[in-house]
Amino acid sequence: MNTSNFLLYVTIPFVLFGCSGLPQRSTEDAALESSWILVGEKNQQIVRVNTNADICPNIIIDSQIYSMQLRAAKATIERRPTPNSISDSKASVFSSNTCEITVPPGAKRVMLGTKVLPVLKATLNRILVLGDTGCRMKKNDHVFQNCSDEDAWPFPQLAKTAASFEPDLVLHVGDYHYRETACPDDAKGCKDSPWGYGSDAWSADFLQPAAPLLSASPWIFVRGNHEECARAGQGWFRYLSPEPYTEQRTCDLEKNDAAANYSQPYAVSLGNDTQIIVFDSAKVGQTAIDQTNPQYLHYWDNFMVVNQLANKSTGMSIFTSHHPVFGFVQYGNNAPTGFGAALQSVLEPINSRRYFPEGVQLALHGHVHNFQALNFVDEQPATFIVGNGGDNLDPKFPKPFPMEIQPAPNVTLKNFSHTNQFGFMLMERVDQQWNFKIYTRKGKLLNVCSMLVAGKIQCEKFGDIGDF
Template identity: 50%
Template sequence: MIGSNGRTLGAVAVASLLAGCSATHIDEATKDDYVKYAWVVMGDGGKPVARAATTYGTCPVITVDGGDTRMTLRAAAGTPAQRTTASAAADSKPSAFPLNVCEAAVAADAKEAHVGSRALPLPKAAPQRIVILADTGCRLKKADNAWQSCNDADAWPLAQIAATAAKLRPDLVMHIGDYHYRENACPSDIAGCKDSPWGYGWDTWEADLFKPAAPLLAAAPWIVVRGNHEECARAGQGWFRLLDTQAYSAKRTCDDPANDAAANYTAPYAVPLGSDTQVIVFDSAKAGKAALATNDPQFLTYQDEFRTVAQLAGKAKTTSLFVNHHPILGYAPIAGGAPAGGNAALLSVMQQLNATAYYPAGVSLAIHGHVHDFQAISFASNHPATFVSGNGGDNLDVALPDPFPANLPPAPGVTVDRITHGNTFGFMLMERAGSGWTYKAYTKTGTLMATCALANNRLNCDKAGFLAG
């Protein structure tokens, strides 16, 4: 056998080398120089999937409970041909992904896992603390003349939020969509976003999510929910390579607009939180703002998906939390006007299936993002309590009015009992308390703003009205 220096290796040296070939610490593909990020997402049924982004041509080795396995290639490095995007052609460019994305299924009861020197966070059978956040990227959007100061940690505080939340030692993280916002090039005369990457390739995904959220990606596995910024004409290509939990295939890449009708939708699935609670994940990435006609293809797709939600929510002796990006029984603040109600497209489908109940039986709580504030809403009518947690980094919305207007339902047939709200950057923590859960709202620095307890679909929060930052 010939060594790299051209000299013959001795028998002892050969034996030593062969004995160590499977060890991850000497595997060339597994060196930290090549593996840039490693993380874990939770799939259907709570199955953890380990992912790694690497510049090496071969996938790294993952070591799980002492056993080594070569990760499999999910998406090869490359630059797909330019596709139509939400921006004008002059403000778009091909999405470059210079890293291979590799993955490996991990047993739900695994005790430890490593990719090189990186310890991967693994799920617990009965998680106790779950961080919730959404709408975390930095907005660069020419159509809105919106140029957030991505270079200013106060103006775009995701790194601070991630560090603060990681210190709470969560067992899981739920991101409720909109990871990516850097769509267009920062103008040369705006210092706050000077030299920021833009477009939909890896450089923007790294800047908007992987680098600032690194402490939280290392702290716990993530339940990932798709937002409208991850639909195919926007950051869908990165979504499918990096975060989506289903198998990667040519028709589910967003590379070819001819496949968008399928790739913009994902069947609902459930992730258990112990034996008594589950999260039902719903992909509303392509939901528009207007009610849908019953013969609209989108109506029919969502109708089938809400029927699946009903089946999942019918699980006996299980509390079901429904999570999707667009608020259904929440509010969107409007400067100088009355707040708008929930998403009309989704409500039109839900009303056909469940009249003014909207949700199927079994759903006790709904959690959303999309609106860039915090809302905790309890209803006097028989509707699931609702949280909006869209204050994770992108430009905040104006505050909801306080006192909140009476007799302003988010949808017909719904009666609000009380609402607690605020438009300060922050996140939520869902924490097990006996047989139930408490829900806490924190600022970006970790100051507790409100604590809510859920009982019989009703939220009891220790503060009603506006929450000061």
């Protein structure tokens, strides 16, 4: 053990309290910009911090002092090809160092300066699910959300509300970063907002507003299409990916995109009877993938890993990806249509008409900017889409919803619950049964669904639950 570090932390209880008896910020606290714990393969917990200090901080884990390691140094990365024009692009500036350390299995207490970080419990009974949380600033879409108005962009309020529920784990189903191009002069709602793919935009869009919820629970981060390499992939690998940070997996150079845009699935255990399988669908489009496309092989190989993970488990597997396998989307005043053809085109040849392996009994997604709960006549697993965390909401579905529309060939909808209000979902284990509670951004309960038998849910309300 480093003696100087040991002496520093031994004296902390005496120097952190002033005459008023209130805790005082340490020098190390003052340098920290943000901190969180992410959960990776086999429940591996990784502490990440952003610091403006020149060296990484020490951390106390169960009374033992450890030195955090540099993951990614502060840097200015040359402008790379993006979906935006050259005039609407710029270099990515990351103004702080990102440090990390893996938490030893079974750790009970993690302390960073004066802050206690949340660690995983042995059994996880309260899982909070949300997605698509950023504030959209995108010239190509001619959409600039009012990022300073909590009614127009409610994610900061939603994060505070969700933190008050004290979840054991947070599952974000992707799309954290939306501030892609500069706010125009005539869009007052996003005036002076940072933009681009550097740390200032990441901080404004996710790390700052999510802080209360990052402090409340460890997180599983699912990669969305906004985090593919040509967009916010650089921040994804610095901040949220559980993978090691290497030159090939940074999204800094376009030549590495073919590999860096795909990651192998992994599983996180919620206890002896349930696991979550995390799938990277960042590069999925909206149409079926031709088998001659190199992308097809990437997803084929990764879905074979999903099958292996599901078959190894003796309990229920929950599949999560940003893009839905089954769901509905509506563009403007057009009629709703099924969504998921890209992933379906790979899954169906592997697993036939069920699309998923038998062990997968539930699917969780985002991408479509509303809430959907889908229950099927067929053997397909029930599906929740929770893409209503902050970005511009999709249009309301018609009433009554045309139930004859199929989300995939030979897949028949039995029940459908939906709303285009901002909000989140809480999965709660009660007496070995999972219940799913749907809330607005302010914490109003809209609906409760229960998994009564494998792959099937029963909800208290069907149709447009925003009307209740």
